[in-house]
Amino acid sequence: MGVKYSSKINKIRTFALSLIFIGFFVMYGGIFFRTSPIVMTIFMILGLLFIIASTVVYFWIGMLSTKTVQVVCPSCNKVTKMLGRVDICMYCNEPLTLDPTLEGKEFDEKYNRKTRNKKS
Numbered sequence: 799m800g801v802k803y804s805s806k807i808n809k810i811r812t813f814a815l816s817l818i819f820i821g822f823f824v825m826y827g828g829i830f831f832r833t834s835p836i837v838m839t840i841f842m843i844l845g846l847l848f849i850i851a852s853t854v855v856y857f858w859i860g861m862l863s864t865k866t867v868q869v870v871c872p873s874c875n876k877v878t879k880m881l882g883r884v885d886i887c888m889y890c891n892e893p894l895t896l897d898p899t900l901e902g903k904e905f906d907e908k909y910n911r912k913t914r915n916k917k918s
């Protein structure tokens with residue numbers, strides 16, 4: 799499939815990944831409190847919460863990726879996906895904005911047609 803996500807989603811993915819690392823780090827920290835089972839349990843639960851949080855964030859990414867809009871970047875002419883009204887191109891970091899009046903179902907069709915005409 800090779801599905802690529804927008805820069806915003808990439809940032810959220812990085813955040814979710816860091817949550818997993820924080821979770822494992824906290825759980826690992828619990829080992830140093832082996833002598834007190836209560837503190838160790840708190841660390842383990844805390845670490846587990848971070849990992850659960852990252853799972854939620856990953857699930858959220860899945861929801862968001864269905865809402866991305868495919869557009870052709872006006873700067874590098876590559877097809878990129880954007881999330882929301884404002885995002886940046888994942889190839890050249892060109893800021894992209896959707897005109898609120900063009901936002902909606904017909905938007906990408908119009909845009910693609912326009913770009914195709916430009917190329918031919």
Ligand SMILES: [Zn+2]
Nearest residue numbers: 871874887890
């Ligand atoms: Zn671009």
